[in-house]
Amino acid sequence: MTKSSFSSIQSEYLALIDHTKCVRCKRCIQNCGWGTYSFGGDKIIADHFKCVACGRCYTYCPEGAISIVKNPTVIRENYNWQEYHIRNIWKQSETGGIVISGMGTTFKYKKYFDHILLDACQVTNPSIDPLREPMELKTYLGKKPSKIELDFNEEGEPVLKTKMPPQIELQTPFVFGAMSYGSISLNAQKAVALAARALGIVMNTGEGGLHDDLIPFGKNIIVQVASGRFGVHRDYLNSGIAVEIKIGQGAKPGIGGHLPGEKIGMDISRTRMIPIGTDAISPAPHHDIYSIEDLRQLIFAIKEATNYEKPVSVKVAAVHNIAAIVSGIVRAGADIVYIDGYTGGTGAAPNIIKDHVGIPIELALAQVDERLRDEGIRNEASIIAAGSIRSSADAVKAITLGADAVAIGTAALIVMGCHVCGRCNTGNCSWGITTQRPELVRRLDPEVYGERLYNLISAWSHEIQEVLGAMGVNSIESLRGSRERLRGIELTDAELRVLGIKHAGL
Amino acid sequence: MLKLKNKFGIERDISGCGLCGIINTKRVKTTGSDIKKAISVEHDRGNGLGGGFAVYGNYENYAGLYAFHIMYDNLSAKSSVEEYLKNNFVIDKEEPIPTSKTSKITEHPYLHRYFMKPKSDRQDKLFHDLGDDDFVVQSVMLINENYDGAYVFSSGKNMGVFKGVGYPEDIADFYKLDEVEGYMWTAHNRFPTNTPGWWGGAHPFTLLDWSIVHNGEISSYGINKRYLEMYKYNLSLKTDTEVITYILDILIRKHGLPIELATLVLAAPFYQSIDKMNNEKKELLTALRQIYGSALLNGPFAIVFGYSGGMVAMNDRIKLRPLVAATMGDFTYVASEEAAIRAICPSPDLVWSPRAGEPVIVKFEEPVPQKGRVIGL
Numbered sequence: 001m002t003k004s005s006f007s008s009i010q011s012e013y014l015a016l017i018d019h020t021k022c023v024r025c026k027r028c029i030q031n032c033g034w035g036t037y038s039f040g041g042d043k044i045i046a047d048h049f050k051c052v053a054c055g056r057c058y059t060y061c062p063e064g065a066i067s068i069v070k071n072p073t074v075i076r077e078n079y080n081w082q083e084y085h086i087r088n089i090w091k092q093s094e095t096g097g098i099v100i101s102g103m104g105t106t107f108k109y110k111k112y113f114d115h116i117l118l119d120a121c122q123v124t125n126p127s128i129d130p131l132r133e134p135m136e137l138k139t140y141l142g143k144k145p146s147k148i149e150l151d152f153n154e155e156g157e158p159v160l161k162t163k164m165p166p167q168i169e170l171q172t173p174f175v176f177g178a179m180s181y182g183s184i185s186l187n188a189q190k191a192v193a194l195a196a197r198a199l200g201i202v203m204n205t206g207e208g209g210l211h212d213d214l215i216p217f218g219k220n221i222i223v224q225v226a227s228g229r230f231g232v233h234r235d236y237l238n239s240g241i242a243v244e245i246k247i248g249q250g251a252k253p254g255i256g257g258h259l260p261g262e263k264i265g266m267d268i269s270r271t272r273m274i275p276i277g278t279d280a281i282s283p284a285p286h287h288d289i290y291s292i293e294d295l296r297q298l299i300f301a302i303k304e305a306t307n308y309e310k311p312v313s314v315k316v317a318a319v320h321n322i323a324a325i326v327s328g329i330v331r332a333g334a335d336i337v338y339i340d341g342y343t344g345g346t347g348a349a350p351n352i353i354k355d356h357v358g359i360p361i362e363l364a365l366a367q368v369d370e371r372l373r374d375e376g377i378r379n380e381a382s383i384i385a386a387g388s389i390r391s392s393a394d395a396v397k398a399i400t401l402g403a404d405a406v407a408i409g410t411a412a413l414i415v416m417g418c419h420v421c422g423r424c425n426t427g428n429c430s431w432g433i434t435t436q437r438p439e440l441v442r443r444l445d446p447e448v449y450g451e452r453l454y455n456l457i458s459a460w461s462h463e464i465q466e467v468l469g470a471m472g473v474n475s476i477e478s479l480r481g482s483r484e485r486l487r488g489i490e491l492t493d494a495e496l497r498v499l500g501i502k503h504a505g506l
Numbered sequence: 507m508l509k510l511k512n513k514f515g516i517e518r519d520i521s522g523c524g525l526c527g528i529i530n531t532k533r534v535k536t537t538g539s540d541i542k543k544a545i546s547v548e549h550d551r552g553n554g555l556g557g558g559f560a561v562y563g564n565y566e567n568y569a570g571l572y573a574f575h576i577m578y579d580n581l582s583a584k585s586s587v588e589e590y591l592k593n594n595f596v597i598d599k600e601e602p603i604p605t606s607k608t609s610k611i612t613e614h615p616y617l618h619r620y621f622m623k624p625k626s627d628r629q630d631k632l633f634h635d636l637g638d639d640d641f642v643v644q645s646v647m648l649i650n651e652n653y654d655g656a657y658v659f660s661s662g663k664n665m666g667v668f669k670g671v672g673y674p675e676d677i678a679d680f681y682k683l684d685e686v687e688g689y690m691w692t693a694h695n696r697f698p699t700n701t702p703g704w705w706g707g708a709h710p711f712t713l714l715d716w717s718i719v720h721n722g723e724i725s726s727y728g729i730n731k732r733y734l735e736m737y738k739y740n741l742s743l744k745t746d747t748e749v750i751t752y753i754l755d756i757l758i759r760k761h762g763l764p765i766e767l768a769t770l771v772l773a774a775p776f777y778q779s780i781d782k783m784n785n786e787k788k789e790l791l792t793a794l795r796q797i798y799g800s801a802l803l804n805g806p807f808a809i810v811f812g813y814s815g816g817m818v819a820m821n822d823r824i825k826l827r828p829l830v831a832a833t834m835g836d837f838t839y840v841a842s843e844e845a846a847i848r849a850i851c852p853s854p855d856l857v858w859s860p861r862a863g864e865p866v867i868v869k870f871e872e873p874v875p876q877k878g879r880v881i882g883l
Contacts, residue, residue: 121725124723125722126806128824134776134778136777138777147761148761148763148793148794148798150762150764150767158767158790160786160793162793162797164796167796373732373735376736378736379736379797471725472804472806473726474823474824477795477802478725479729480799481728481729482728483732484727484728
């Protein structure tokens with residue numbers, strides 16, 4: 001519609017080139033997925049309007065000649081009418097559209113993890129040195145019976161009578177969150193798969209089907225069934241270690257998904273089982289789940305299809321009444337409940353939803369864990385907490401609040417170069433992550449980034465071991481749900497009550 | 507006002523300690539003077555804020571009845587508790603617990619004991635079909651939680667607990683334990699670090715015929731407590747010992763685990779050991795950890811627990827607190843320090859330091875204590 005030069009909207013960032021350093025190698029032109037740079041005869045020129053500050057150009061500029069700066073041209077400061085609102089009004093008045101972006105909300109909500117402190121041992125009980133003593137992180141996800149049943153053999157020794165429900169064995173309490181082939185590139189998925197296998201953890205296909213290249217990674221993959229049912233068939237359900245029914249996502253509770261037709265090339269078309277060039281639209285609800293009893297039917301349909309050999313996970317967004325919802329999901333037969341907080345990421349979501357719907361994972365998790373214990377059914381399902389786990393500290397706090405494991409999405413993308421520019425929806429990701437453009441995808445080497453993902457999760461696992469040792473326990477299950485080891489700081493009584501923890505000093 | 511319950515506004519009581527245990531597998535009885543002598547050697551492991559003893563086989567004449575030991579702050583508490591007891595139990599005998607005034611124990615609650623059994627037509631039968639044991643447990647929890655100034659500190663059959671604020675040797679004199687005989691004894695010397703003198707907080711802690719003495723701090727207390735609360739246990743004392751007792755109760759009494767297996771929940775073997783076992787054991791122990799992960803006692807501890815069938819002594823999974831065992835004929839001794847054992851048994855047949863997580867399980871009528879993990883490691 002309007003040419004950028006006539007738009008009210010000023011470029012958010014300036015791509016500044018130091019021409020005294022620039023050697024005109026044109027790497028920036030190649031590297032930028034957004035077309036910011038061009039060669040103007042004797043020097044590189046930048047169309048600032050196209051820059052999203054994804055960081056690719058200056059990372060790969062051999063001369064360090066590029067700086068990306070926030071556009072100093074001011075929109076008059078006004079705490080009420082902030083730049084965010086003014087820009088959106090301009091954008092929407094020009095396009096008549098919904099404002100959409102990728103990644104999680106950029107709003108400055110209170111981050112509860114940053115208001116929770118951990119305990120450590122002093123004198124009365126000893127801390128344990130993780131470099132000298134075993135420090136166990138192994139975690140099993142799935143339904144646990146409330147009691148063991150035994151038989152006794154001829155020698156009178158007990159043998160297991162209970163038939164244990166299927167479990168996912170994790171060497172460390174992390175899983176990679178659902179990111180579909182389509183929303184991210186195949187190379188990005190391969191990097192995650194390589195890391196999951198090396199770490200002894202699992203990744204999640206998201207609602208994009210399972211590409212042939214990932215089939216060998218089956219033991220480290222949770223396959224997802226979402227409202228569009230893309231790529232779902234009998235072999236698909238049986239090709240992973242577990243099946244996940246996706247009801248909602250933290251970044252966009254109540255909202256479906258839309259992968260535009262231009263991203264549906266040959267490979268994605270095959271994997272999703274839809275024609276080339278058609279839009280892949282995931283409806284907001286599952287059209288066979290209009291209530292909890294329908295969910296139960298789908299859970300058991302999947303269990304039938306997989307011969308009761310795979311745990312079934314149900315993924316929901318953290319919304320206001322989450323505790324009761326999860327209780328219902330557990331009673332409906334789910335083996336794992338994956339709860340995604342409101343700061344979770346997405347490939348694309350309307351900002352109105354992303355920035356305003358849902359609740360923090362810390363509060364949701366605390367309430368869910370408490371509710372399931374009150375009802376005496378906490379053992380019936382494992383809980384995975386997600387929604388911007390930024391560090392091992394966040395992970396430890398989530399586990400201590402009651403999660404069995406945490407899911408990593410955005411952090412994994414940051415490993416691959418993502419600068420959280422939030423433009424995943426455009427398909428121009430310069431890092432080759434959230435794009436299907438072959439020349440961009442090609443630059444993401446699965447082995448290089450698979451190793452870095454391995455490094456990150458290994459490093460975080462070591463950090464968790466340090467924390468366990470400092471707290472004087474040598475197994476993650478002794479910290480899981482042990483809220484006595486947490487204290488709140490700068491929190492109100494209501495917040496402390498919801499979290500089920502005491503204030504620091506008490 | 508004497509303190510019977512944890513009313514200090516303290517979320518949790520922690521303490522260091524000394525402990526001792528004596529058992530004769532042929533049920534030959536000893537008086538309390540032996541155990542008193544042993545525990546007094548560990549005098550410095552306590553600070554005078556708690557001492558106590560459990561004895562088994564001391565109420566042979568009332569062996570079929572539940573022996574309740576109750577401490578009262580005042581007589582009105584006594585009369586309201588007794589009203590509850592009379593409504594629900596047939597009381598065969600009741601009397602003050604024999605004590606003697608000593609210079610060391612000058613202030614104490616009113617101590618009374620009852621030998622009784624639950625009435626078959628008690629009112630709660632209208633709503634529940636609880637067995638006698640369950641009803642006793644429920645009654646103990648009810649009194650301890652809801653009756654101000656009253657605290658049940660012993661409720662088993664043919665066993666009793668004698669405890670209070672003071673050094674254990676003084677507590678023994680106070681209760682005249684030199685005159686009491688039993689075939690199994692445990693003793694405790696307490697070094698609390700965050701509560702003042704507190705009669706109810708002394709060890710042993712009991713439930714039915716379980717008695718626990720414990721040295722250590724359970725670093726996994728938070729999750730152990732929440733695990734028990736899910737199964738409707740009421741943790742009113744907020745001590746580690748209470749948690750251990752209830753975990754044993756749920757594992758052994760409610761879920762029917764053999765003692766050997768229950769100890770493998772308390773101090774679970776590491777996965778690196780489990781992975782080396784044969785498939786059958788691996789399956790069993792993996793399932794045990796999956797199901798009872800929240801009941802794993804993590805952190806430093808040495809515990810001795812007695813029950814009608816015998817005695818178990820064990821350490822945490824990496825042995826962060828001392829525990830020594832010895833045998834002499836039909837006697838087995840356990841203590842925090844070898845010196846305590848040698849004080850009453852100068853040259854035992856065998857003395858050893860049990861390995862981390864390795865229980866010493868001694869059952870009556872069995873001449874040789876079982877050493878090592880019974881589910882072989």
